Amino acid sequence: MLELAIKGSKKYYAWVAFLMAVIGIGFLVYLKQLSFGLGITGLSRDVSWGFYIANFTFLVGVAAGGVMVVLPYYLHDYKAFGKITILGEFLAIAALVMCITFVVVDLGQPMRVFNTLLYPSPGSILFWDIVVLQGYLFLNLVIGWNVLEAERNGTHYQAWVKPLIFLSIPWAVSIHTVTAFLYAGLPGRGFWMTAIMAPRFLSSAFAAGPALLILLSLFIRRVTKFDPGREQIQSLAKIVAYAICINVFFFLCEVFTAFYSNIPEHMDHIKYLFAGLHGKGSLVPWMWTSYSLMIISIILLVNPITRKHEGVLAFACVTVFVGTWIDKGLGMISGGFVPNPMHQVTEYAPTIPEILITLGVYGIGALVLTILYKMSVAVKEEVAA
Amino acid sequence: MEDSRRRFLMLAGISAVGLTAKPVLDAFAAEQKQHPTIGLKKAKDALTAKQWGMVIDTRNFHSADDLEPIIEACHKTHNVPSIENEHHEVKWIWEEHFHNAFPGLAQKYQDERTEHAPFLALCNHCENPPCCRVCPTKATFKRESDGIVLMDFHRCIGCRFCMAACPYGSRSFNFRDPRPFIEETNKSFPTRMKGVVEKCNFCAERLAVGKLPACAEASDGAIVFGDLYDPASEVRELLRTNYTIRRKQGLGTEPAVYYIV
Amino acid sequence: MSDKKLIIAGVVIFVALIAFPFWFNMGKAAPAPELKLTEHAKTANDGKCVMPVDYMKAEHMQLLDVWRHSVVRNAERTFVNTSGKEFNMSLSNTCLDCHSNKADFCDRCHNYASVRPYCWDCHIDNPKETE
Structure with missing residues (x-):
């Protein structure tokens, strides 16, 4: 073949x-x-x-x-x-x-x-x-x-x-x-030490993977004679919608646990990512962008009118992909290492x-x-x- | 010793089957008649313990100058490079503030002495070392015979999982060839190569020839080294008679380095 | 089949290419290297290495591997050879104590065999800085 x-x-x-x-x-x-x-x-x-x-x-x-x-x-x-x-x-x-x-x-x-x-x-x-x-x-x-x-x-x-x-x-x-x-x-490593780490990873995976698949399907339909199908793309869109909602929900669970318990070791990493710590916060704009993109995608994907419009859907999939990529690609790893075990901030x-x-x-x-x-x-x- | 000999003979046997079988077999046959054993063993004067441990009496240290000779003794002995770039820094033993070394123990209203005193940080040679748990090649391992957490630099693939796992920041990675950054090389100890992780080895190479660790030797008695499992040892005596603390004890790693404050 | 000739020609070209190092170097074999022993190596321990010379020539890398395993992982640093003599298992401090002429001893043969062991990236190759 x-x-x-x-x-x-x-x-x-x-x-x-x-x-x-x-x-x-x-x-x-x-x-x-x-x-x-x-x-x-x-x-x-x-x-x-x-x-x-x-x-x-x-x-x-x-x-x-x-x-x-x-x-x-x-x-x-x-x-x-x-x-x-x-x-x-x-x-x-x-x-x-x-x-x-x-x-x-x-x-x-x-x-x-x-x-x-x-x-x-x-x-x-x-x-x-x-x-x-x-x-x-x-x-x-x-x-x-x-x-x-x-x-x-x-x-x-x-x-x-x-x-x-x-x-x-x-x-x-x-x-x-x-x-x-x-x-x-x-x-x-307080930021990573959470039982919902694997579920969080899976939820963002089931959002990002199918979102990319939708984009690829739309592309294939445009440039080849093979049509992956409207129904297929819409079903995938629903999967992405649920997964991205769960992903943001899991993140909010993390925020609640860290901040309501008020344990510094767990809060500091999230603080560093979203507000900066010890005057350092190069990831702050990235993280807010990431979660804004995810929220936008939720609005666009949950609402059937916008979801069914393939142009809007494609945009929503881009926001899902970029949003989860920043969250996992930039935030997840750096967030775990900063601050370091001695509570110092190296960016x-x-x-x-x-x-x-x-x-x-x-x-x-x-x-x-x-x-x-x-x-x-x-x-x-x-x-x- | 049994294990080593078996490994040795096994290797010799395997390699003997190769291209060079004849001379090797001859050599073995000839030698075996006279003296049948090849052996690997500890040196006679080697210091041994079940679990090496350390007690650092921080009351003896008042300023960074007091730690300087200790750090230098260690870093010189082990050819630790001094790299300016903080990102690429390599350190086996170094100075920390109390609130950095003991983040969970720092008080809101800390007494002045500990607030300003310098604290030595180094590998804790934990009894439950997370770094050894995560190593995918057993390149870092807890030595059964004496409890030292060691690095096998020949085996390390440089994945740095151990650095993520260590809750004490005790590990350094060779981000580049360290040799140009070693001012004065100790020729009896190897350097490292780029791409491997390194850390304090509790002076395993010195213990093997009957010497105490370099830091303990340079500390004027402020650092006491001994067997934690031996109730009669000097370290245990110190632990019996002084209140001591350990770094991040709550994590269950069981550090073998104790601090008198 | 009409492709027969093509296939045979292809196979011949492939074999010729694959065998390039052999026919290119035919008859051009470099002479076997001559190794120099230092005076110290000739006299120390009655001029005997830790194991018989034939064994060392062929198997020193396996021996060194056993040594490093034993020293690093088992804390056993003393090697007892077949005649009952004891040696400190150290590349820099024992091997190179006699063979302090790395360039004329180790390197000559390694270059000849085209092997590049990276022992020297870490182990100091001039413990005494002689010669």
């Missing part, structure tokens, strides 16, 4: 070439990081994880979000989604490729990465994160590929794929749960090399997604013709 991805218009090739350029630049800067060390990033002794790990966390969510089309179709027999499950699965693959790449570029000694397998440490959540992420990547590759191939051949996919599909549903939940546990189990901001490497990794994901989607759409067009 891969041959379908090398037949395309000039625009398609231009897009692929553009992505290759972005990846190339990212790679060159990464070589610099390899030779100099992580000192070229904005990371510090106090904020020891930053942009890479934040984007990794966010993208695990996007990957898990794909399950929102798989689950209704296979568990509730919601037939409409049958048409677009492949989009959800392939989005998950692209997101997972980025996740794994982000973890690797974040390592100080990447050539030793296989030490995680050589000295497996089941006590470490990172070990389990590697296991579930690789597993989910594998599941989606096998399922997506087989189902698409069967569709192309006009047959039903093999019987052994079905159990894997059922397995992939709880597995999607597990990848983001385990990723949340990376943070939630650490003593002395973090990504540097330009760090951003270029990050863009390079996004380029890899976009390239994988482009190829996989090109293939799927070509099969859909072929079958329809």
Whole structure:
């Protein structure tokens, strides 16, 4: 099927070439990081994880979000989604490729990465994160590929794929749960030490993932002969609406717990993010932007009139995606590290090399997604013709 | 010792099967006849304990100048670089204010002495170390034999999970090659390379040859080092006769560094 | 099939390319390096290394790996060799005590074999600064 991805218009090739350029630049800067060390990033002794790990966390969510089309179709027999499950699965693959790449570029000694397998440490959540992420990547590759191939051949996919599909549903939940546990189990980091960390992660995942899927569906409809379908997009929109509401609700739960209990260790992080602490607050405008975007998206998505208008819907999905990205990508990680365990404030901001490497990794994901989607759409067009 | 020998023989055996099998096997056969054992063991004069611990009598420290020689002794011994850029700073033992070292214990109306006194902060060599729990390669581990929380720099992949897990800010990461920032190299101790995490090792290399930690030695008796599990040890005697505090005790990490205030 | 010729030609080109290092370097093998021993290495411990020379030549990396594992993780720093002699397991302080000529001892062979061990990124390679 891969041959379908090398037949395309000039625009398609231009897009692929553009992505290759972005990846190339990212790679060159990464070589610099390899030779100099992580000192070229904005990371510090106090904020020891930053942009890479934040984007990794966010993208695990996007990957898990794909399950929102798989689950209704296979568990509730919601037939409409049958048409677009492949989009959800392939989005998950692209997101997972980025996740794994982000973890690797974040390592100080990447050539030793296989030490995680050589000295497996089941006590470490990172070990389990590697296991579930690789597993989910594998599941989606096998399922997506087989189902698409069967569709192309006009047959039903093999019987052994079905159990894997059922397995992939709880597995999607597990990848983001385990990723949340990376943070939630650490003593002395009040901001992360919350039992609703995993639920919060999942709610933002089920908002951001399907929101991106809607945008991709609208794009596919415009540029190809394959129409993911109005009903499908509207159903996804409802999922996004519920998920983003729950996400904001969970955040308010955190605010209540921290501020009503009045425990400084829990309040200080939220104060730093939304008001600044010890006179430092570079993230304050970002965080207010993030939550404003989420509130706007709730208004637009819950209201059926605005939701049903696809132009407005597309805008709402952008606000969901950007809002959750700022919340998880900038706030969640920095918020946990600031103030540090000694209650000092060291701020973090990504540097330009760090951003270029990050863009390079996004380029890899976009390239994988482009190829996989090109293939799927070509099969859909072929079958329809 | 048993474990090590088995590992050694295993490795020797595996490698012997390789390209160089003949000379190696010959060498082994010849040597085995005379003296059948190869061994790995502790040096005779090594200091041992079940759980090393430290009591710092902060009453002896009045200003930063009092801590300076202690910090310097440690950092010189272990080739700790002095990097100006605060973001990339590496430190094994350093000075903190009381309210930073003991955020939960700082009083609203603090007595003047502790308010202004300098406090030493270092790795607590916790009995339940969160850093070791999270390490995906066991590169940082709690040594069974003496309770020291150690780093295996050969194995560390630089994921920095341990830095997120440590509630004491005791860990530093080598954001760049540290060598240009070491003014005077102690040639009998290695440096580190970029991309690994490092921290205080309770002077494991000195204990192995019968010496006390460098900080204790430089402290004029203000830092006492010993076995926390030995009721007859000097540290236990100090803990019996003085009121002591530990950093963030409420987290259940069981720090092995105690402070007399 | 008409593609037969193409396939065979393709395979031949592929094999030729893959084998490039072999045919390119044929007959150009560099002479085996000659290692220099310091006077200290010749006399200390009756000129014997911690293990027999043949073993050391072939397996010193495995031995060093066992040493580092033992020292770092098990707190056992003394190595007892097959003749019952004891050594402090330290790359910088024991190995390089005799072999203080890293450039003429370690590096020559490592360069010849084109291996670049990064031991020296951390371990001091001139403990005595001799020669």
